[in-house]
Amino acid sequence: MRLSQYFLPILKETPKEAEIVSHRLMLRAGMIRQQAAGSYTWLPLGKRVLDKVCRVIREEQDRAGAVEILMPTIQSADLWRESGRYDDYGKEMLRIEDRHGRDMLFGPTNEEMVTDIARSYIRSYKELPLNLYHIQWKFRDEVRPRFGVMRSREFLMKDAYSFDIDYESSKAAYDRMFVAYLRTFARLGLQAIPMRADTGPIGGKLSHEFIILASTGESEVFCHRDYLEMPVPGEGVDFKDAPALAQTVEQWTTPYAATEEMHDEAAWNALPETERLAARGIEVGHIFHFGTKYSEPMGATVAGPDGKETPLFMGSYGIGPSRLIAAIIEASHDENGIVWPMGVAPFDIGLVNMKPGDADCDAVCERLYGELQAAGHDVLYDDQDTRAGAKFATMDLIGLPVQLIVGPRGAKAGEAEIKLRASGERETVAIDKVLDRLKA
Amino acid sequence: MRLSQYFLPILKETPKEAEIVSHRLMLRAGMIRQQAAGSYTWLPLGKRVLDKVCRVIREEQDRAGAVEILMPTIQSADLWRESGRYDDYGKEMLRIEDRHGRDMLFGPTNEEMVTDIARSYIRSYKELPLNLYHIQWKFRDEVRPRFGVMRSREFLMKDAYSFDIDYESSKAAYDRMFVAYLRTFARLGLQAIPMRADTGPIGGKLSHEFIILASTGESEVFCHRDYLEMPVPGEGVDFKDAPALAQTVEQWTTPYAATEEMHDEAAWNALPETERLAARGIEVGHIFHFGTKYSEPMGATVAGPDGKETPLFMGSYGIGPSRLIAAIIEASHDENGIVWPMGVAPFDIGLVNMKPGDADCDAVCERLYGELQAAGHDVLYDDQDTRAGAKFATMDLIGLPVQLIVGPRGAKAGEAEIKLRASGERETVAIDKVLDRLKA
Numbered sequence: 114m115r116l117s118q119y120f121l122p123i124l125k126e127t128p129k130e131a132e133i134v135s136h137r138l139m140l141r142a143g144m145i146r147q148q149a150a151g152s153y154t155w156l157p158l159g160k161r162v163l164d165k166v167c168r169v170i171r172e173e174q175d176r177a178g179a180v181e182i183l184m185p186t187i188q189s190a191d192l193w194r195e196s197g198r199y200d201d202y203g204k205e206m207l208r209i210e211d212r213h214g215r216d217m218l219f220g221p222t223n224e225e226m227v228t229d230i231a232r233s234y235i236r237s238y239k240e241l242p243l244n245l246y247h248i249q250w251k252f253r254d255e256v257r258p259r260f261g262v263m264r265s266r267e268f269l270m271k272d273a274y275s276f277d278i279d280y281e282s283s284k285a286a287y288d289r290m291f292v293a294y295l296r297t298f299a300r301l302g303l304q305a306i307p308m309r310a311d312t313g314p315i316g317g318k319l320s321h322e323f324i325i326l327a328s329t330g331e332s333e334v335f336c337h338r339d340y341l342e343m344p345v346p347g348e349g350v351d352f353k354d355a356p357a358l359a360q361t362v363e364q365w366t367t368p369y370a371a372t373e374e375m376h377d378e379a380a381w382n383a384l385p386e387t388e389r390l391a392a393r394g395i396e397v398g399h400i401f402h403f404g405t406k407y408s409e410p411m412g413a414t415v416a417g418p419d420g421k422e423t424p425l426f427m428g429s430y431g432i433g434p435s436r437l438i439a440a441i442i443e444a445s446h447d448e449n450g451i452v453w454p455m456g457v458a459p460f461d462i463g464l465v466n467m468k469p470g471d472a473d474c475d476a477v478c479e480r481l482y483g484e485l486q487a488a489g490h491d492v493l494y495d496d497q498d499t500r501a502g503a504k505f506a507t508m509d510l511i512g513l514p515v516q517l518i519v520g521p522r523g524a525k526a527g528e529a530e531i532k533l534r535a536s537g538e539r540e541t542v543a544i545d546k547v548l549d550r551l552k553a
Numbered sequence: 554m555r556l557s558q559y560f561l562p563i564l565k566e567t568p569k570e571a572e573i574v575s576h577r578l579m580l581r582a583g584m585i586r587q588q589a590a591g592s593y594t595w596l597p598l599g600k601r602v603l604d605k606v607c608r609v610i611r612e613e614q615d616r617a618g619a620v621e622i623l624m625p626t627i628q629s630a631d632l633w634r635e636s637g638r639y640d641d642y643g644k645e646m647l648r649i650e651d652r653h654g655r656d657m658l659f660g661p662t663n664e665e666m667v668t669d670i671a672r673s674y675i676r677s678y679k680e681l682p683l684n685l686y687h688i689q690w691k692f693r694d695e696v697r698p699r700f701g702v703m704r705s706r707e708f709l710m711k712d713a714y715s716f717d718i719d720y721e722s723s724k725a726a727y728d729r730m731f732v733a734y735l736r737t738f739a740r741l742g743l744q745a746i747p748m749r750a751d752t753g754p755i756g757g758k759l760s761h762e763f764i765i766l767a768s769t770g771e772s773e774v775f776c777h778r779d780y781l782e783m784p785v786p787g788e789g790v791d792f793k794d795a796p797a798l799a800q801t802v803e804q805w806t807t808p809y810a811a812t813e814e815m816h817d818e819a820a821w822n823a824l825p826e827t828e829r830l831a832a833r834g835i836e837v838g839h840i841f842h843f844g845t846k847y848s849e850p851m852g853a854t855v856a857g858p859d860g861k862e863t864p865l866f867m868g869s870y871g872i873g874p875s876r877l878i879a880a881i882i883e884a885s886h887d888e889n890g891i892v893w894p895m896g897v898a899p900f901d902i903g904l905v906n907m908k909p910g911d912a913d914c915d916a917v918c919e920r921l922y923g924e925l926q927a928a929g930h931d932v933l934y935d936d937q938d939t940r941a942g943a944k945f946a947t948m949d950l951i952g953l954p955v956q957l958i959v960g961p962r963g964a965k966a967g968e969a970e971i972k973l974r975a976s977g978e979r980e981t982v983a984i985d986k987v988l989d990r991l992k993a
Contacts, residue, residue, distance in 0.1 A: 118618060118620075119620060120620045120622075120674075120683060120685060122674040146670060146673070148629070148666060148669075149625075149627070149657070152625045152627060153625065154622060154623065154624045154625065155622060155624075156622055156670075157620045157621060160621055160622055160623050163623070178558060180558075180559060180560050180597045181597060181600055182560075182594060182595060182596055182597055183594065183595040183600050184588070184594045184595075185588055185589075185592045185593065185594065185707045186626060186690055186707065187589070187647075187659070187692060187706075189588070189589040205652075207627075207649060207651065209659075211694055212644045212694045217589070219627070219649075226588060226594070229588075230586060230594060230596075233586070234560075234562040243560060245560065245597075250625070250626055252626075252627060254652045256652070267627055
């Protein structure tokens with residue numbers, strides 16, 4: 114993408130309303146724009162990051178055997194009356210009346226709707242296990258939305274729902290999602306720690322929040338230092354091997370880890386002081402096992418091996434991609450701007466033409482731009498006629514992992530400079546060697 | 554994807570509520586499920602088609618220089634009061650009050666919001682031209698939603714908005730989108746004819762609807778037969794060559810073409826009878842040039858070359874991917890089911906194992922499934938132990954372009970059968986030659 118043809122509205126001043134660093138940087142880098150309280154437009158740079166985060170989430174959901182669907186945002190209140198949550202949910206639910214006076218709502222979550230889908234199609238235990246997920250906009254009418262997309266009212270959520278014939282197989286479904294979440298966060302460059310959690314309005318007994326440690330986190334968390342070194346299952350993990358997955362989950366849930374709400378002072382104090390890690394954390398995922406909480410009242414039953422109708426055992430599994438992006442920035446930035454981990458960066462490479470109009474600079478940049486794209490790189494090419502200082506400041510602010518800088522002297526000598534955003538390391542490389550160097 | 558691990562809820566009976574063939578086939582093929590009046594879940598097969606259609610739309614928008622953003626679904630009523638449309642829009646707009654009593658609405662379109670974005674960032678004509686698009690769910694509270702996703706209340710829309718400094722450049726922007734639309738529909742296997750259109754609540758003077766001809770179309774349309782043979786610009790079209798694009802638009806708008814509303818009996822009767830084509834049509838896209846209709850009341854101005862503030866010249870360009878899928882099916886089906894054009898089919902190939910459990914069949918199918926995927930094909934592998942008749946009926950119903958059938962005798966002899974869905978042509982091919990044959 115050529116910057117001259119892109120829409121990257123960088124803000125020079127730090128917006129006053131932004132209280133936390135991710136909000137400030139997302140506004141300054143032209144990633145988002147507030148449209149109303151807790152409601153944001155994703156500008157082109159932000160949209161690219163959102164797509165990349167969703168792609169990683171999708172790949173790991175698919176790998177774990179979940180199947181993608183897409184449910185509508187607007188739901189009928191009648192479904193929620195069946196589960197009993199319509200009256201329970203409170204003012205966070207955005208209630209709507211349509212032109213015929215029917216009660217509708219903007220879905221804050223989809224347990225009822227997906228249970229309705231399951232009960233209308235699934236007849237037999239032979240069609241299980243099944244896990245259906247979607248990535249769709251949700252609305253929760255928070256009293257005081259703040260922190261940008263970290264706590265907005267309209268937000269994107271990936272929510273998966275598992276259906277099984279009994280507790281044992283639904284625990285295996287829970288384990289699959291647990292491991293998929295470990296992998297997802299690791300691929301996004303985040304160290305996420307699963308912590309036993311309160312189940313709130315979703316319900317059920319077994320639940321984990323995935324928390325990343327960041328000094329700007331919203332709440333205090335307490336965990337064993339061992340988590341910092343615990344290995345995340347690799348790409349080859351076998352999602353059909355239930356015992357191995359259960360063992361991974363066991364390993365990841367045995368050392369002490371708790372949010373403030375679930376904190377147990379006695380257990381905590383029993384740990385040697387050198388093993389205690391008290392920090393601030395941001396919730397980036399939440400998984401629930403709630404058995405038959407929805408299937409029973411809603412009549413979602415299937416025939417078991419004995420022919421008897423049994424209510425489905427269910428779990429639900431949420432990740433908020435929009436919030437996740439803010440969390441990544443909280444965990445990965447410096448005084449100059451964002452430092453994107455590879456894999457979620459909006460572009461891999463920022464190609465900087467220091468002197469557009471200079472024949473050498475233009476020729477070298479055009480050549481590199483073409484070659485890098487042909488090699489599969491996402492390149493943002495700054496072809497604009499602006500000051501060097503502004504160019505560098507923008508590149509640092511938007512945090513692309515690699516900057517490739519072409520100035521008139523270097524271009525004449527057949528050289529470009531590679532700068533790594535994370536380390537600040539710089540290296541001069543012959544034009545012919547740039548592609549090879551970037552591979553390494 | 555293995556069918557045993559997929560979620561493909563085929564319906565054996567034709568649902569009574571479905572009045573048109575696309576609605577019937579989408580329900581029967583397990584593509585969609587109705588959740589409320591005019592509101593649908595996209596089941597896995599439908600979601601895949603939706604993604605493929607959106608991908609084609611995106612590629613052509615990007616090629617034409619539009620930049621993707623994502624605006625929220627919920628909008629503030631205040632914005633719509635600025636343009637004067639809040640009161641004008643009528644009961645089709647879903648009006649909402651939030652917990653603080655603020656007036657909101659579920660966006661039926663985004664002219665106001667995108668104008669607000671433009672006025673807050675664009676300062677100078679030097680930042681133009683700009684075209685911002687997004688693909689987002691819209692809601693229009695139709696009195697009587699029907700025909701499945703053809704006329705639903707919650708529907709997906711790609712809407713693009715162009716910003717220019719004067720009429721001439723905004724006409725060039727209109728031409729770019731016009732040509733991008735011709736290409737988009739052609740890639741989706743549709744013959745779309747642009748027709749002068751009424752501008753309705755969007756406003757402006759210049760507008761075209763893109764209509765595809767289908768016997769089940771919602772309205773009568775009238776056009777010159779020449780349209781059936783008119784060449785659509787190829788992949789190499791240069792979107793920077795404004796005069797060439799204007800010429801293409803000229804060519805595509807000169808012969809007679811009109812919807813019922815705009816029909817001119819005198820002009821029609823002046824055509825030789827052999828050149829007249831009266832048919833039924835389905836609207837699949839609609840583009841508008843409305844100049845300063847929104848920028849003036851909303852104060853979206855930029856500095857021109859002379860330093861004077863000028864209101865932005867704008868256009869908007871809509872395609873409904875969800876409705877488009879129904880239109881594709883209306884135009885491409887037979888008595889056995891859907892016939893997907895290549896490029897939007899949910900999977901390219903349906904691999905049918907006629908006798909799962911038979912060692913030869915299983916071995917051949919596993920090998921082909923692996924090889925086809927490695928070669929980049931999307932394959933749905935029917936590995937289920939069901940009757941041959943049911944397998945064939947399902948494959949025909951879901952309309953994958955190629956069926957690859959492996960039975961026990963063929964497997965023993967090292968052969969498989971290729972069946973093309975569209976023509977019904979069958980061919981027996983040696984297992985080793987399957988990949989080469991599919992390339993051709």
